[in-house]
Amino acid sequence: MTREQLVSLIRERSSLLCVGLDTDINKIPAHLRSAKNPLFEFNKAIIDATAQYTVAFKINTAFYEAHGASGWEQMQLTADYIGNSHFKIADAKRGDIGNTADMYARAFFSEMDFDSVTLSPYMGRDSIQPFLEYEDKWAIVLGHTSNQGALDFQTIRTESGEFLYEKMIMKMKDWSDRIMFVVGATKSEAFKSLRAICPQHFFLVPGVGAQGGDMESVIRDGHNSDVGLLINSSRGIIYASSESDFAEKAGMKAFQIQEEMRALLDKFGV
Numbered sequence: 001m002t003r004e005q006l007v008s009l010i011r012e013r014s015s016l017l018c019v020g021l022d023t024d025i026n027k028i029p030a031h032l033r034s035a036k037n038p039l040f041e042f043n044k045a046i047i048d049a050t051a052q053y054t055v056a057f058k059i060n061t062a063f064y065e066a067h068g069a070s071g072w073e074q075m076q077l078t079a080d081y082i083g084n085s086h087f088k089i090a091d092a093k094r095g096d097i098g099n100t101a102d103m104y105a106r107a108f109f110s111e112m113d114f115d116s117v118t119l120s121p122y123m124g125r126d127s128i129q130p131f132l133e134y135e136d137k138w139a140i141v142l143g144h145t146s147n148q149g150a151l152d153f154q155t156i157r158t159e160s161g162e163f164l165y166e167k168m169i170m171k172m173k174d175w176s177d178r179i180m181f182v183v184g185a186t187k188s189e190a191f192k193s194l195r196a197i198c199p200q201h202f203f204l205v206p207g208v209g210a211q212g213g214d215m216e217s218v219i220r221d222g223h224n225s226d227v228g229l230l231i232n233s234s235r236g237i238i239y240a241s242s243e244s245d246f247a248e249k250a251g252m253k254a255f256q257i258q259e260e261m262r263a264l265l266d267k268f269g270v
Helices: 003-013 038-053 068-082 098-111 164-172 188-197 215-222 246-267
Strands: 017-021 056-060 087-094 116-119 138-144 179-183 203-205 229-233
Touching: 017 038, 017 087, 017 246, 038 068, 038 246, 056 068, 056 229, 068 087, 087 098, 098 116, 138 164, 138 188, 164 179, 164 188, 179 188, 188 215, 203 215, 215 229, 215 246, 229 246
Parallel strands: 017 056, 017 229, 056 087, 087 116, 116 138, 138 179, 179 203, 203 229
Antiparallel strands: none
């Protein structure tokens, strides 16, 4: 998906919402667990219920890989079902070099037709570049994440005074405009400085909702002229109910979030 197509989706739907399909077999409704493809059956219902309110779906690959070949098959079925109407993210957090990175890129872009994949930047440019060789595909690179352990390394000060996460993003921003950076919503103090560092890049923002991030401050300080944000919600939407009405409740929750986003986009003139 091109940048223009992604921006167009955001504008048309007045939505920044990315629904995270972190589909845990132990949390889906009991009546689905005996199905041949329980993860896919759950995902299909969630996608149908939320598609009109969202611009992206993010598949956390670990929840599928844990089931072996069946999990990979259900991940493929899910990606195929989403189709090309939404931005598709493989949340795989890969980060290797050489032929290994080439094969990861082939798996997610050529074989499974995702639009993007999440990556760790620790091994440098040659762990990112193979993913940028694919036309209209995106690398979503971990920047300043929402977990507590982010403080272990990401906020180390460099000799020139920046935080390590700022230094990494300053380095990577010139590699491609198809690099998107993960910035946790719980790190609201970072959005102003990061917008100054990379005014045109997109941010993927987890941590709104269950983790306590504030959507208003994220949109106020994180937007750019192309909106420049995708805000992810996983558990708060897909597990809004554990009963037979799970899809209906997920759709209602997605609608509520989309309406909040619409109001904030209007408020800040985005």
